[in-house]
Amino acid sequence: MGFSLATTEDTGQMATRQHLLEAAGQVFAEVGFRAATVREICERAGANIAAVNYHFGDKEQLYRAVLQETYQAAIKKYPADYGLRANATAEERLRAFVHSLLLRIFSEGPSARHGKLMAREMMEPTGALDAIVREDIRPMSALLVSIVSELLGAEADDATKRLCANSVVSQALFYHHCRPVVVRIHPDLKFDRAGIERLTEHITRFSLAAITNLATKPRTGRAAKK
Amino acid sequence: MGFSLATTEDTGQMATRQHLLEAAGQVFAEVGFRAATVREICERAGANIAAVNYHFGDKEQLYRAVLQETYQAAIKKYPADYGLRANATAEERLRAFVHSLLLRIFSEGPSARHGKLMAREMMEPTGALDAIVREDIRPMSALLVSIVSELLGAEADDATKRLCANSVVSQALFYHHCRPVVVRIHPDLKFDRAGIERLTEHITRFSLAAITNLATKPRTGRAAKK
DNA sequence: TGACATTTCAAACGGATGTTTGAAATTGGC
DNA sequence: GCCAATTTCAAACATCCGTTTGAAATGTCA
Numbered sequence: 001m002g003f004s005l006a007t008t009e010d011t012g013q014m015a016t017r018q019h020l021l022e023a024a025g026q027v028f029a030e031v032g033f034r035a036a037t038v039r040e041i042c043e044r045a046g047a048n049i050a051a052v053n054y055h056f057g058d059k060e061q062l063y064r065a066v067l068q069e070t071y072q073a074a075i076k077k078y079p080a081d082y083g084l085r086a087n088a089t090a091e092e093r094l095r096a097f098v099h100s101l102l103l104r105i106f107s108e109g110p111s112a113r114h115g116k117l118m119a120r121e122m123m124e125p126t127g128a129l130d131a132i133v134r135e136d137i138r139p140m141s142a143l144l145v146s147i148v149s150e151l152l153g154a155e156a157d158d159a160t161k162r163l164c165a166n167s168v169v170s171q172a173l174f175y176h177h178c179r180p181v182v183v184r185i186h187p188d189l190k191f192d193r194a195g196i197e198r199l200t201e202h203i204t205r206f207s208l209a210a211i212t213n214l215a216t217k218p219r220t221g222r223a224a225k226k
Numbered sequence: 227m228g229f230s231l232a233t234t235e236d237t238g239q240m241a242t243r244q245h246l247l248e249a250a251g252q253v254f255a256e257v258g259f260r261a262a263t264v265r266e267i268c269e270r271a272g273a274n275i276a277a278v279n280y281h282f283g284d285k286e287q288l289y290r291a292v293l294q295e296t297y298q299a300a301i302k303k304y305p306a307d308y309g310l311r312a313n314a315t316a317e318e319r320l321r322a323f324v325h326s327l328l329l330r331i332f333s334e335g336p337s338a339r340h341g342k343l344m345a346r347e348m349m350e351p352t353g354a355l356d357a358i359v360r361e362d363i364r365p366m367s368a369l370l371v372s373i374v375s376e377l378l379g380a381e382a383d384d385a386t387k388r389l390c391a392n393s394v395v396s397q398a399l400f401y402h403h404c405r406p407v408v409v410r411i412h413p414d415l416k417f418d419r420a421g422i423e424r425l426t427e428h429i430t431r432f433s434l435a436a437i438t439n440l441a442t443k444p445r446t447g448r449a450a451k452k
Numbered sequence: 453t454g455a456c457a458t459t460t461c462a463a464a465c466g467g468a469t470g471t472t473t474g475a476a477a478t479t480g481g482c
Numbered sequence: 483g484c485c486a487a488t489t490t491c492a493a494a495c496a497t498c499c500g501t502t503t504g505a506a507a508t509g510t511c512a
Contacts (some may be wrong), residue, residue, distance in 0.1 A: 097253030125406045163428045180351045202389045209439035
């Protein structure tokens, strides 16, 4: 193996393959699997048209490789316990969960691309969705349910726990999935660092208020208030 | 063939045009604007391949016509004050809003297609999104904000009202936008009539619990801007 | 019926896409 | 330095797409 140069900058053995992954991540996230063209991907990667088929077999296998690579990047950069101390309370863990989710989705670079690809997968699943749900989403869901059930109390039933967990993640995903509509209706909403802090604050407060309120009066017929 | 019968069943003057609208609604909702082919649409409509261009000009104008037609069908079948008596309380109006939104999204037929088309528009907007936001979404948003602000109380600031309104709609849209993932993680969740009632119940209770709780302690947190 | 306008039809056009091909260039081991 | 394996390259292939075309069929009205 000739690692002739110390730099992994270029001309390395896997250079073209990595460039293809990077370029494909960009293009797939921008326009989706179907609208993405291998010509565009290869052009951005500085590679020949035939490079995709040579290195990955076909366009779909390249897509699956991108999905896996961007997931690794996202979960490495923004784990679900992002910035959390050891013995954190359930409130703190809920806030960290929401915060890391928003950061993962709205950040720039490869880690954010996974969020866009996931959103497209949810809209029209390719064959890659099953593996993603099994290895990625399900553990996340279980973590959130455990946080929610600690907030709700032990006497809450499973259905309620899962519905509340859904209500939490839905608020965060909304700004991502419906972004084109949101920015038209609320032009002052920003998704920079400060904007994400504000969103984290609202979603956490809203959810905590709901869950703790539901915990105190678990099973009244309708939403009774004092 | 000149069956000039009194029935509007077929061979009417606008028959081909209507068949195209119906077939296009199906195909666009199933696979999206880009992946839909005029060949497939014309085949389902029992029309010639050139029918789309003759009756609508091109594929995009057909798409816009479908968007408008399905919106009319949806809003007619499930208005936002669905099943609401005259002088309803804010709680009742919130429940009706959530209920009609879920019904609109998860029903079958043309009225549900609009929800799917809207979801795709949010993912990758076509040129038709601006008109939809202006004529469709913005009034809905204003209605919900008015309901929420009545629940929050007059002293709440506009940003909080809008964030709470977003939190309400996000919970409903989540089950539609992320349905492929939701059904994999919660296989027991159904979206039939009874399932929608349960979802309506949860989202309304969750949101009311949050909003009334926030109303009682308006400004404890951080990230407060005036 | 005869004229004219409207609608339908099969065929083709021009362009874009994923993939294949076979030769050329490069690399790696001896 | 040489040979074999790996990688790149330009070109072409086969297919599908939205749209156009001009003639044929159908409908309209006096």
